[in-house]
Amino acid sequence: MIAALQDLLPLWALLASLGTAVIIFALRDERRRQRTFWNLFGASVKLVLVALLVYGFLQGRSYQVAWEVVPGVTFHLAADPLALLFAMLSAVLWLITTVYAVAYLENSAQRARFFGFFSLCVAATFGIALAGNLFTFLLFYEALTLATYPLVVHRGHPAALAAGRTYLAYTLGGGMALLAGTVALYAAVGEQPFSPGGSAAVAEWAAAAPGAATVVLALLLGGVAVKAALFPLQAWLPIAMVAPAPVSALLHAVAVVKAGAFGVVRIVQDVYGHAVAADLNVTPVLAALAAVTILYGSLRALAQVDIKRRLAFSTVSQVSFITLGVAMGGPLGLIGGLVHLVHQGLMKITLFFCAGNYAETLGIHRIESLNGVGRRMPLTSVAFTIGALGMIGFPPIAGFISKWHLGLGALAQELYWILAVLVASTLLNAAYFLPVLRRIWLLPAPAGWPGAMPRTSSAETHRWLLHPALLTALAALLAGVLAAAEFSPLNWAQRIVEQEYPL
């Protein structure tokens, strides 16, 4: 009995967030305390279950949940190291973001709807993480689109609705491409579970019918590239910035763009295998697109005057490091890409939390209004600084570890042009983040901030807004400082890559 319950652990973890969503939908809008309790309870239970999953995995257990949905097609959840990496990231950041969101959306309308879909989003992300084959991945990938839409249009004003339309046009289009590619792959080789290094049947098919295999791979990658915001499919992301700050944090750090990047990893590494994808000449194109996206996103970020929009373009740029790491091939590049999946999440969520705090506490939305804000909100500003420096790649913050491995990977694969891209992006990152830091710390404060709230307590802002930002900033710092430790994101990424590239 206990054993059977334990074998279904992935399902329980999935149900933890699904159940939270159902309970919250059922609660009336005014039930603030109950909703907050269930939110935090659900997120905590989820975190514990995922931790148990990781623990069990380390004990050598193999968690599989599978049943046939349609003849020859199975719903399959499996806890492999890559799955756990993403699951752990989403579980941790969900809890932290929930705390933040509860404080942030205290007085807004439609809270039941918001938090319900928020939990659904996390459920979908968890499903994406633990999907054991393409069908299951597709299932949750599409469900994520549906769950995110109400969050993007949450405010309900015309700009939000327009952003929702754009978001849907892109993501549903991508979903259809992914659906077509998945069905075509199933028609060609049947169901193939994700397996490190790719499936043998797919490799055989790709050798026999390279044309068809390339088209299908392009469809699959095109489908996930939309959410990964790969150039030229990135236009939805900055527009979706009209969503409330916790949503942006979730979208940019965990849920949507990561789902896309994670899909790139699964498809290239675990369905086709990097060697096959390279033989089909798809990975060089992917690498080139990632490089273009990195530079394009940074250049656009440079021109933004709105804080959240600058951060959004920075996401476009930074998420493509993951794709770049996968596309360049070789263990070191892949380590860099995978570890960035976590690192970028920690840093970007910190930045969005801080941007939200500035907006909520002082009414600051534009970069030019940040002058001297470091003295008014020192802790938030320290967190922001850690995030920004990490993005640029200052050691010993997490971002440095990612870039270092990407650089080593490029050297090992003799792709020297990638080094140039990395250097250029670092310079651009510095160019759009350092002036912000200068305003925060060095420039004198103006006479008054546009929407400054009176300081009611010793804290610079609501504690539930401040602590999440500090926590994730600390995590970003520790992920870099303790990168060599066991169970650091880097260590875990190495564990995954050992599977993909057996030594």
Add this chain to the structure above:
Amino acid sequence: MATLSLPLAFFLPLFTALAVFLVRARRAPWLPLLGAVATVAAVADVVRQVAENGPQVHHLGGWQPPLGVELYADGLSALMLGMTALVGLAVTLYAAPYLRGKGYNTELFWPLWLVQWATLNGTFLSADLFNLYVMLELLTLTAAPLAAMAGDRPSLGAAMRYLLLALLGSLAYLLGVALLYGGTGTLHLREVGELVGADAHTAVAAALITAGLFAKAAVFPLHMWLMPAHSNAPAPASAALSALVAKAGLYLVLRLWLWVFPVLLSTYMGWLIGALGALAVLYGSLQALRQPRLKQVIAYSTIAQLGYLLLLLPMVVIPAAAVHAWQGVAYHALAHGFAKSAAFLAAGNMLYSLGHDRLEGLRGLTPYLSITVLTLGLAFASLMALPPSGGFLAKWLLLSGAISGGQWPWAVVIILGSVLAAAYAFRVLAVAHAAPPAGYTEVRPAQRVPRIMEWVPLLLVLIVYAMGVSAMPALGLLEQGAPEGLQ
């Protein structure tokens, strides 16, 4: 005796209708519900028997054909009966408070609806071309007055148009049946199928029958009547008409082409019919995108969604595609039935509480009708084939068929149809999520919706999501008595 539940599935709703008519619904408000529950039980037994023992045959009164009437249930019938039973129960539960609240004539509604239910079951159980004609006639004669129940000018006009076209359709069908009877001397479905050859005689009969059924099922280009008729009917009637009645026509198209006219089903013929289905998908979706009223959007969506069912005929002639397409079409019929009826009932709630269903007037509604908006969202998600809905699995199977069989045009239609469905669905959902327009401090509903009217559609749409978890039970049932090559 073992197969007594077959006639019961037909006679229970019929007798309930009679009883309601005699004792008056006002005096026995529980009677329709009692009949509905009994019918559901009978249908459940039919489903169980087909699942356990294969196709079931019952000869009414013990008379053998050709004199007696044969009732026949295979897997496809069982699935359609089951869907009709669940949708029927929901419509029955929903109709009582809805009709009362809107001041409709319940004395008229209950007998009509219960006879319609009996007729639907009769359609799925008949194995005889003439009995089918009777059922088709009865379907029209119950559907048209239901569509006219509002009694205002638009609904009367719509019902009149519907009646005329449907009667023309019946006439064409009857002519075709007469031709077949003249040629083969039998009316029994499977016997006719064994006796007809691929000659001009059969072809004319097939053309007449198909055209007649197309008119009844609102297949493009004979769809014009559906939209006004379905969107002006009272919500529970709209749900039954869109989810069940129109589908019964298409069910017969497929039944007859697979069981009676397979000799005529050439690649060319399949493509011709498939092309009409594809046009219906595209036309219906594009029209749905332009409608100002919610019920009109949902009604046009029916025209589009029924089009997918016709894609079976071009794909079933290709061995690599046949099984997937067959399973996909059957599953689509089920998923659409549940999703569409739930959508119409949800729209009914908006109409009920606001007094109108104009899209721009639905802004800022969610806090008052959150369950209804959720139901509508879930129903639309299945119609646009987003997982984890039954509509998604249906589309997966259809797409698998199209791609395995190398039928690229159908694959493109299926994908394009989903994209368009998403476009019209989100046009509605965006409005429901929008903030109230400036100037309004609050949009208060005119009338509070009874709780049961919110929960029934939600439970109905949740069936679609149960279907999304596994298609295996339904597809296993479908194998019972399926034509050769489709098992």
